[in-house]
Amino acid sequence: MxxxxxxxxxxxxxxxxxxxxxxxxxxxxxxxxxxxxxxxxxxxxxxxxxxxxxxxxxxxxxxxxxxxxxxxxxxxxxxxxxxxxxxxxxxxxxxxxxxxxxxxxxxxxxxxxxxxxxxxxxxxxxxxxxxxxxxxxxxxxxxxxxxxxxxxxxxxxxxxxxxxxxxxxxxxxxxxxxxxxxxxxxxxxxxxxxxxxxxxxxxxxxxxxxxxxxxxxxxxxxxxxxxxxxxxxxxxxxxxxxxxxxxxxxxxxxxxHFQAELERREAVANAYDAALEGVVKTPTRRQGRSSAWAQYTIQVDPARRDEIAAKMKEAGIPTAVYYPLPMHLQTAYRPLGGGEGSLPVCEALSGKVLSLPMHPFLTEGEIDRITTAVRKAVA
Missing domain, CATH: 3.40.640.10 (Type I PLP-dependent aspartate aminotransferase-like (Major domain))
Known part of the structure; x- marks a missing residue:
């Protein structure tokens, strides 16, 4: 590559x-x-x-x-x-x-x-x-x-x-x-x-x-x-x-091959953790609980998330937002919810989360590219 x-x-x-x-x-x-x-x-x-x-x-x-x-x-x-x-x-x-x-x-x-x-x-x-x-x-x-x-x-x-x-x-x-x-x-x-x-x-x-x-x-x-x-x-x-x-x-x-893939996902997550500590809020680990790492989701300044994602894209690195709007504020479900402010943590997370590439075929060089791009985009 x-x-x-x-x-x-x-x-x-x-x-x-x-x-x-x-x-x-x-x-x-x-x-x-x-x-x-x-x-x-x-x-x-x-x-x-x-x-x-x-x-x-x-x-x-x-x-x-x-x-x-x-x-x-x-x-x-x-x-x-x-x-x-x-x-x-x-x-x-x-x-x-x-x-x-x-x-x-x-x-x-x-x-x-x-x-x-x-x-x-x-x-x-x-x-x-x-x-x-x-x-x-x-x-x-x-x-x-x-x-x-x-x-x-x-x-x-x-x-x-x-x-x-x-x-x-x-x-x-x-x-x-x-x-x-x-x-x-x-x-x-x-x-x-x-x-x-x-x-x-x-x-x-x-x-x-x-x-x-x-x-x-x-x-x-x-x-x-x-x-x-x-x-x-x-x-x-x-x-x-x-x-x-x-x-x-x-x-x-x-x-x-699944168990080996899970172990590689854990290794990728550990590498992300080490490289991004103190730069962004990395995913919380819970003692005794092991993640399958479907996503690796960081939290960033909501006022700068779009800018950070755009800079990552310019560097050839995709990101995703899961999820940009909690369900209680979506059109189909809004009548069932309590409106803005009713679930403050969900609403805040939707503005801060940003998921990085996560799969078991990421190379060490790619992980370094991704984390370097995050540090530069955040700075």
Missing amino acids: TADAPIQFVDLKAQYAAYKPEIDTAIQTVMDHARFIMGPEVAQLETALSEFCGAKHVISCSSGTDALLMIMMADGIGPGDAIFVPSFTFTATAEVPLLLRATPVFVDADPDDFNMDVEDLERRIAEVKAEGKLTPKGILSLDLFGLPADHEKMQAVADAHGLHLWTDAAQSFGGSCGSKKVGTMGRMTATSFFPAKPLGCAGDGGAVFTDDGDLADVMRSIRAHGKGGSKYDIARVGLNARIDTLQAAILLAKLP
């Missing part, structure tokens, strides 16, 4: 080149047997994912959004239910309750690790109970940017109020809390295999993890139109949410 060559924010081409023989063979195998829906690779993938994270049951599906939809459908979420969700995240987190005609209640973020603030969660639950218009039913806890949330605290809140707790691990599969890997920290965990995720396929894909065999059976039914004992025995309202066999095959080819 020349000194002036642009750096990739997520380098899927480099990943494909590294694993091309395995991926091409996997794709050709599917083309040869032509079982494109629920072919043998789907069950093989579910077994391999179970072995990787330790969950007893893995139900693959068509996207991370459908994974969230399946877990809420399995718990019977519907009209009149209040679902407590983070506001500082991607739209799917609030979209899914609304698709089930439930109501998302937005919760502020922790200013350091970006995940849902437990104290504000308690306040929001108390407010909904006091108002009496909705029935609190569940908490959708998100592991933002790859760092697992404090699931023990979340579970304690859920237990105290008799609520379901679900984990949105769309960005954190591969992370861990102590000896527990993401996928085993709660009753049901949803993840995404969107191409840019730490473990990504070549299109849309997702999965749900659970140790509850009865829930797993219900979700297998839901993902196939609510199928009962046979194809035309419909036991419940369901979805068309099966993962394509081709996507399962690609994930199977990538999975043996």
